[in-house]
Amino acid sequence: MRAALDAAGDSDRAQKSARFFKTGPGEYGEGDVFIGVSVPDQRKLARQFRGIGRDEVTRLLASDVHEHRLTALILAVWEFEHAEGAERAAWVEMYLRQVRAGRVNNWDLVDSSAAQIVGEWLVGQDYSLLLELAAEDGLWPRRVGIIGTYAFITRGEVAPLRAVAPLVIEDRRDLIQKAYGWMLREAGKRCGTEVLVGYLNEHAAAMGRTALSYATEHLDAEARARYRALR
Numbered sequence: 001m002r003a004a005l006d007a008a009g010d011s012d013r014a015q016k017s018a019r020f021f022k023t024g025p026g027e028y029g030e031g032d033v034f035i036g037v038s039v040p041d042q043r044k045l046a047r048q049f050r051g052i053g054r055d056e057v058t059r060l061l062a063s064d065v066h067e068h069r070l071t072a073l074i075l076a077v078w079e080f081e082h083a084e085g086a087e088r089a090a091w092v093e094m095y096l097r098q099v100r101a102g103r104v105n106n107w108d109l110v111d112s113s114a115a116q117i118v119g120e121w122l123v124g125q126d127y128s129l130l131l132e133l134a135a136e137d138g139l140w141p142r143r144v145g146i147i148g149t150y151a152f153i154t155r156g157e158v159a160p161l162r163a164v165a166p167l168v169i170e171d172r173r174d175l176i177q178k179a180y181g182w183m184l185r186e187a188g189k190r191c192g193t194e195v196l197v198g199y200l201n202e203h204a205a206a207m208g209r210t211a212l213s214y215a216t217e218h219l220d221a222e223a224r225a226r227y228r229a230l231r
Contacts, residue, residue: 001049001060005067008045009035021066021106028139028175029106037067039108046074054079054094061103069103073113080117092121099133105140107175114144119151127152127160134167139175142168146179150186158187158195165203172208181207181214188218197223205230 014036021029037045052075060072080091095117098104104113122129127149134145146168149161161183168180188196196215204212204227212231216224 001045001052001056001071002063002065002068004045004048005037005042005065005071006035008037008041009067011036013038017066021108032066032106033064034066039070042067042071043074046071046078049075050078054090058094058098061098066106066109069105070109070112073104073109077113077116080120088121092117099141099144100138102138102140104144107143107179110140110143110147114147115150118144119148122148122160123151123155127163130160131163131167134164139173142171142176143179146176146183149183153183153186153190156191158191161187162199165199169203169206169208169211174210177208177210178214181211184211184215185217188215193219200227207231 014034017034017036018032021032021034023029023032023034057072057076057079060075061069063069063072076091076095080088080095083091095104095113104110118129118133130145130148132145133141133148136142136145145164146161149164152158152160165180165184168176171177171180184196184199187199196219200212200215207215209228209231212227216227219227
């Protein structure tokens with residue numbers, strides 16, 4: 001898998017990706033390594049390696065190369081979706097270990113796996129795990145907790161997001177703000193505008209500027225201005 005990805009790499013794309021994903025000193029992706037493989041190409045290559053198992057996916061997640069880790073997560077999502085019972089639970093446990101070990105450590109890695117694995121696992125049962133993740137100090141577990149609510153939002157359920165929101169509303173880190181506002185916007189799209197408006201009427205004054213901008217993106221200009229004025 002690593003050899004196939006490395007062979008597909010492109011140095012120019014790698015340099016652009018390194019800048020885009022903020023790998024410089026002090027940035028959120030500091031030190032991450034890119035080899036320049038597009039996401040469509042990663043998905044295409046991943047299809048050839050389905051079924052390699054959790055141990056091999058875990059080994060791939062241990063790589064310092066970003067595309068190795070993202071491809072590992074693409075494989076993990078597929079394996080989880082096609083697993084049943086105890087095997088499904090084992091994929092969730094593996095994923096959580098990797099999140100807390102710092103291997104799911106950029107926004108694209110979180111966004112391509114959090115709702116697809118943790119969120120889907122929790123649908124129909126206790127979702128307190130999302131609250132536990134959102135309450136952690138680390139940037140990436142917290143984002144997993146927020147994005148994990150999307151699995152519920154797509155089913156018209158906003159309770160998990162409303163439960164997570166108080167844990168993140170005061171976190172002004174850019175990638176938390178964006179995730180929080182994004183999930184609110186999706187709740188408005190999928191669960192009804194009145195759900196979003198009701199939440200904003202109550203909480204907009206306490207929200208960060210970035211989260212509020214993301215959440216109100218699909219509202220009309222008058223409504224956006226009204227909520228901005230509450231801050």
